[in-house]
Amino acid sequence: MQALVLEEKGRLALRDITLEETLGPRDVRIKIHTVGICGSDVHYYTHGRIGPYIVRAPMILGHEASGTVTEVGSQVIHLRTGDRVCMEPGLPDPNHRTTRLGLYNIDPGVRFWATPPVHGVLRPSVVHPADFTFKLPDGVSYGEGAMVEPLAVGMQAECKARITPGDIAVVIGAGPIGMVTALAALAGGCARVFISDVQQPKLDIAAKLGPITPVNVSREKLADVVHAATDGWGADLVFECSGDERAAAGVFDPLCPGGTAIMVGIPLKPVAWEVINQQVKEATVTSVFRYAHQYPRALALLGSGKINVKPLITRRYAFKDSVEAFDFAAHMPPEHVKVQIELPH
Numbered sequence: 230m231q232a233l234v235l236e237e238k239g240r241l242a243l244r245d246i247t248l249e250e251t252l253g254p255r256d257v258r259i260k261i262h263t264v265g266i267c268g269s270d271v272h273y274y275t276h277g278r279i280g281p282y283i284v285r286a287p288m289i290l291g292h293e294a295s296g297t298v299t300e301v302g303s304q305v306i307h308l309r310t311g312d313r314v315c316m317e318p319g320l321p322d323p324n325h326r327t328t329r330l331g332l333y334n335i336d337p338g339v340r341f342w343a344t345p346p347v348h349g350v351l352r353p354s355v356v357h358p359a360d361f362t363f364k365l366p367d368g369v370s371y372g373e374g375a376m377v378e379p380l381a382v383g384m385q386a387e388c389k390a391r392i393t394p395g396d397i398a399v400v401i402g403a404g405p406i407g408m409v410t411a412l413a414a415l416a417g418g419c420a421r422v423f424i425s426d427v428q429q430p431k432l433d434i435a436a437k438l439g440p441i442t443p444v445n446v447s448r449e450k451l452a453d454v455v456h457a458a459t460d461g462w463g464a465d466l467v468f469e470c471s472g473d474e475r476a477a478a479g480v481f482d483p484l485c486p487g488g489t490a491i492m493v494g495i496p497l498k499p500v501a502w503e504v505i506n507q508q509v510k511e512a513t514v515t516s517v518f519r520y521a522h523q524y525p526r527a528l529a530l531l532g533s534g535k536i537n538v539k540p541l542i543t544r545r546y547a548f549k550d551s552v553e554a555f556d557f558a559a560h561m562p563p564e565h566v567k568v569q570i571e572l573p574h
């Protein structure tokens with residue numbers, strides 16, 4: 230089959246590749262429709278590695294996917310041929326202790342699409358366990374279905390944050406994950422979200438998504454804006470979604486006494502935060518690594534219209550132009566959020 234293969238750092242090819250995929254009794258075969266380009270896909274392309282995960286052999290990219298079921302294993306009961314679906318890209322070891330505890334996202338042995346050495350899904354079809362394949366509600370498009378993967382990260386962050394209705398939230402960083410975290414915060418009961426970034430076009434997009442106040446931190450201080458708007462109290466929840474080590478070091482500044490900071494972005498360098506800034510507020514710090522049990526909730530919110538991710542899909546490419554799509558994503562203009570690739574259908 231034709232696939233988008235990362236041959237090595239900096240070299241992509243749309244070429245034939247042979248994959249042996251047999252359909253087990255609990256699997257489905259899916260014709261891929263839409264695949265979103267994630268920051269991690271771009272990072273493997275430009276840097277050849279993310280931390281300990283190093284591209285040592287040609288690997289198909291892409292893990293944010295939706296499609297149509299074309300074949301169903303003999304023991305599958307909740308899916309049929311023709312169902313429109315999206316897929317959870319990480320498969321844990323069902324017997325690992327983390328998985329048995331329900332924390333399958335932090336199983337150290339999890340096999341995740343487009344994380345070396347596991348192939349991704351920028352290809353015509355894939356065989357996947359039915360248990361990790363979810364039907365799209367009527368009215369939810371394939372493009373939105375492919376947004377469930379990043380949205381699930383925001384949903385995981387909201388669950389870890391334990392929102393109380395009426396909470397005020399801050400989201401640091403208006404990239405795709407910051408945007409979906411803001412949407413999930415509002416759907417989860419937050420009254421208002423402040424979102425910060427240095428790129429004004431991203432903030433302009435965020436401001437249109439709901440009761441979201443943009444804060445351009447190249448011009449004003451996030452903590453000042455939040456304190457001015459909350460009579461000096463601060464925000465109940467601060468979601469660090471930038472992955473920037475300096476922004477992350479300031480995570481306690483806009484937080485209220487007794488508040489919670491949630492580390493969502495993955496900083497590539499150590500973060501030097503003053504522990505006393507946490508102590509004087511008795512702040513709780515929690516963190517997120519991918520997600521567990523979030524796909525059904527994310528799809529329910531998309532299906533009911535409580536969350537709308539359509540404004541975040543800002544550019545689409547055809548599969549034949551996949552390399553061009555990645556070059557665009559690697560140097561993405563700030564008015565873009567999510568680039569998706571559509572396979573022939």
Ligand SMILES: [Zn+2]
Nearest residue numbers: 267293378379
């Ligand atoms: Zn992703």
